[in-house]
Amino acid sequence: MQKVPEDNKGKIPITDPVKGYASNTGRYAFNMKYVWAISLTAALGGLLFGYDWVVIGGAKPFFQEYFRLNGEEGSGALGWAMSCALLGCFLGSIISGALSDRFGRKKLLILSAFLFILTAIATGLAPTFSLFIAGRISNGVAIGLASNLSPIYIAEVAPAEKRGRLVAVNQLAIVIGVLLAQLVNWIIAEPIPEGMQGAALLDTWNGQHGWRWMFIAASIPAALFFILVFFIPESPRWMIKNRMEDGALRVLGRIGDEGYVSASLSEIRESLSEEAGPVNFRALLRPGIFKIVLLGMFLAFLQQWSGNNTIFYYAQEVFTEAGYQVGEMLFNIVITGSVMLVFTFIAIRTVDRVGRKWLMLTGCIGMGVSEIILGLSYHFHVTGLPVILLILAVVAFYSFTLAPVTWVLISEIFPNRVRGAAVSIATSSLWISSFLLIYLFPFMNRAGISVPFIIYAGILILGYIIIKNTLTETRGKSLEQIEKDLA
Numbered sequence: 265m266q267k268v269p270e271d272n273k274g275k276i277p278i279t280d281p282v283k284g285y286a287s288n289t290g291r292y293a294f295n296m297k298y299v300w301a302i303s304l305t306a307a308l309g310g311l312l313f314g315y316d317w318v319v320i321g322g323a324k325p326f327f328q329e330y331f332r333l334n335g336e337e338g339s340g341a342l343g344w345a346m347s348c349a350l351l352g353c354f355l356g357s358i359i360s361g362a363l364s365d366r367f368g369r370k371k372l373l374i375l376s377a378f379l380f381i382l383t384a385i386a387t388g389l390a391p392t393f394s395l396f397i398a399g400r401i402s403n404g405v406a407i408g409l410a411s412n413l414s415p416i417y418i419a420e421v422a423p424a425e426k427r428g429r430l431v432a433v434n435q436l437a438i439v440i441g442v443l444l445a446q447l448v449n450w451i452i453a454e455p456i457p458e459g460m461q462g463a464a465l466l467d468t469w470n471g472q473h474g475w476r477w478m479f480i481a482a483s484i485p486a487a488l489f490f491i492l493v494f495f496i497p498e499s500p501r502w503m504i505k506n507r508m509e510d511g512a513l514r515v516l517g518r519i520g521d522e523g524y525v526s527a528s529l530s531e532i533r534e535s536l537s538e539e540a541g542p543v544n545f546r547a548l549l550r551p552g553i554f555k556i557v558l559l560g561m562f563l564a565f566l567q568q569w570s571g572n573n574t575i576f577y578y579a580q581e582v583f584t585e586a587g588y589q590v591g592e593m594l595f596n597i598v599i600t601g602s603v604m605l606v607f608t609f610i611a612i613r614t615v616d617r618v619g620r621k622w623l624m625l626t627g628c629i630g631m632g633v634s635e636i637i638l639g640l641s642y643h644f645h646v647t648g649l650p651v652i653l654l655i656l657a658v659v660a661f662y663s664f665t666l667a668p669v670t671w672v673l674i675s676e677i678f679p680n681r682v683r684g685a686a687v688s689i690a691t692s693s694l695w696i697s698s699f700l701l702i703y704l705f706p707f708m709n710r711a712g713i714s715v716p717f718i719i720y721a722g723i724l725i726l727g728y729i730i731i732k733n734t735l736t737e738t739r740g741k742s743l744e745q746i747e748k749d750l751a
Contacts, residue, residue, distance in 0.1 A: 292524035294423050299519055302496045303430045306417045307437035308489040309373060309410030312380045314441025315482050316403050318576040320346060322449030322597065325580055326475035329466040331393040341393075343703045346577055348397050349404035350699035354692050356408020361688025368506075369417045369499045372409055377493055379406035380486035388480035399479075404695075412691045416683065419675035420499040421519060424742040428615040431675050432608075435668030439608045441485075442576065443601035448481050450598050501680060501743075504532050531744040532680065547682050548689065557686055559734060560674050563624075564694035566727040567670040568701050570631050571720030572662040575600060575655060577702050578709075582655065585713045587647030596652065600659050607663035619739040620669050624731050627665025632724035634658045639717035670694075676738055679747045 324346065328334065333342040356376075364372045383406055387399030415434050422430040453470050466472075500512035500519075509529075516525045548557050575582050576597065583593040615623060638654040678686035708716045738746050 292423070292527070293521040294426075294524065295519060296426070299422060299426070299430070302421060303418045303433060304437075305489075305492045305496050306373065306414045307434045308485065308492065309376055309414040310434040310437035311441035311444070312377075312482060312486055312489060313407045313410045313414075314438035314443075315445040315485065316349070316380070316384070316407055316441075317438075317445075318442045318597075318601075319445040319449065319478050319482065320349070320400070321576050321579045322446060322453070323475040323478045325593075326453075326466075326468075326471045327396070329471055330475070331396065333393075343706045345393075345397065345400070347699050347702040349400040349407065350695050350702060352401040352404020352406075353408035353411065353695035354404075354699065356405035356410075357412045357688050357691035357695055358408075359688075360409045360412040360691075361685040364413055364416070364502075364688075365684035368502055369413055369420070370493070370496060372413050373417065373493045373496075374490070376406045376409035376413065377486060377490035379403070379409070381483050381490060384482035384486060385480055388476040388478075408691070408695060411694075412688055415671045415675040416687055417496075417499055419672075419743065420501040420683075421497075421515070423520065423524070424745075425740060426616065427676065427743075428620065428672050428739060429612050431672045432612045432615050432668040435671055436605075436608045436612060439601070439604045439663065439667075443598070443605050444485075445478075445482075446598045446601040449478050450595065452477050452481070500528070501532055502684075504529070505680065531742055534744065548686055553679065553682060553686070556677055556679075557689055560677060560686065560690035561693040562727075562730060563670050563673055564690045565697040566628075566723065567666045568694060568697035569720060569723045570627070570662060570666050570727070571635060571701075571717060571723075572631070572658060572667070573698060573701060574705055574716060574720075575659065578705055581709060581713060585642055585647075586651040586655070599652075600656060603656050603659050604663040604667075607660045608668060611664040611668040614664070615669060615672060616739060619737050620673055621731065621735050621737045623665045623669045624673075624735065625728060627661050627669070628724045628728035628731065630661035631658055631666070632721045632728070634661060635717045635721040635724070639714040639721065642714035642717070643712065673735075673738065676743055676746055680743060 327345070328342060331341075331345070333345060360372055379402065383399055383403035387396060387403055390396035390399050414437075415431050418431050418434055419427055452474050454468065454474065468474075497515045497518070498508075498511065500515040503509070503512035503515070513525060513529070516528055520528075548554060579593055579597045583596050588596060611623070634654055634657040638651070638658065641651050641654060674687055674690045678690075705716060708719070736746075736749055738749075741749070
């Protein structure tokens with residue numbers, strides 16, 4: 265392994281032509297091919313998270329008729345069908361904290377991959393509404409595990425200077441999963457005659473069979489994830505925390521040079537000096553830690569109640585109110601997914617350059633203004649292209665700010681010794697917030713679709729104030745440095 269000479273540190277990058285190490289800081293040399301390979305594998309959990317998160321939006325018009333979830337009396341059942349997976353997400357994120365601290369990040373990622381395969385098939389084949397709900401809740405457990413573990417794992421193996429970009433790649437994987445689900449829904453669905461909606465959809469191939477294949481298709485990328493995750497190493501920070509230093513040194517040695525290994529080992533040991541082994545959740549109530557936990561919970565709440573997810577879960581209502589038919593709706597959500605993908609690349613390029621705080625503040629302003637105008641447009645019955653452009657503006661701002669940066673912050677603001685437990689609390693808050701968002705939308709929508717978007721804009725204004733006054737910039741700092749700053 266190449267060692268960076270003392271007199272060269274901070275001056276010129278060094279490259280090892282044999283091992284392919286390339287220095288990003290002038291201080292240490294990194295094997296970025298290896299770091300990218302294991303990070304992208306972990307990010308497949310994010311891809312499946314994105315797919316299973318939004319596939320239900322395209323399938324909704326068809327299974328709604330199949331299970332007869334119509335009329336005012338069906339609002340509760342429909343809201344339950346759309347949101348029940350989020351309870352599974354909550355359960356998965358809660359148990360992932362304790363289990364990943366005890367058994368390691370890798371084993372829990374393997375479990376989530378297996379659950380993704382099993383629940384995709386079970387949901388698609390469900391003959392009754394009760395079994396459909398059971399499949400979706402179980403699928404939510406897989407999403408909850410992956411949403412917690414994938415960004416934690418990436419943050420713990422990534423060099424500090426590239427951590428924001430690498431964790432943001434997990435968000436990119438989520439967005440690719442979203443777009444993949446939208447494309448699969450669009451491809452699977454047979455053409456729908458213009459004006460056909462409601463009960464008439466039940467007698468089509470889509471209404472009987474097509475919606476099932478939309479769910480089952482997720483088993484293919486899930487199988488790939490299940491195979492590849494066996495080849496990634498355990499998190500070196502988790503291994504050091506659990507007194508497995510020999511294994512951690514081997515992994516750190518594959519990531520960077522001897523200087524990096526020595527510095528990382530020293531920093532991690534120091535941050536863990538107060539406590540080793542599994543963390544009791546009561547540790548999160550300690551002074552100095554509890555305020556960080558509250559900040560993480562608020563960021564999770566803000567990401568969901570910014571309102572973007574309503575566009576994907578209730579695409580039928582959002583686009584119908586804008587004057588579009590069911591067939592056009594499926595195409596429009598593919599467009600929104602494409603915009604989300606493009607702007608996520610902007611996040612990857614900027615998160616380690618302009619910083620997390622600036623992006624979060626920009627997202628609050630951009631989304632808030634767009635949603636106020638969108639709500640007024642719905643209120644005054646504006647339809648067509650102007651509304652579509654406003655919807656795309658909301659999606660665009662969300663995609664390079666709140667969507668990726670929230671996950672970056674949640675993965676890095678908590679101390680090493682409580683990270684697993686604290687991230688599980690933050691992600692559990694995210695899923696509770698998401699459940700309430702999706703479940704309550706049909707009820708808020710009764711007052712007019714403009715009402716929810718005005719409420720979301722108000723929450724974004726509150727978010728701007730809190731972030732501006734409480735969030736510390738974390739760009740370019742090691743996890744241990746962030747811990748010291750926030751403490």
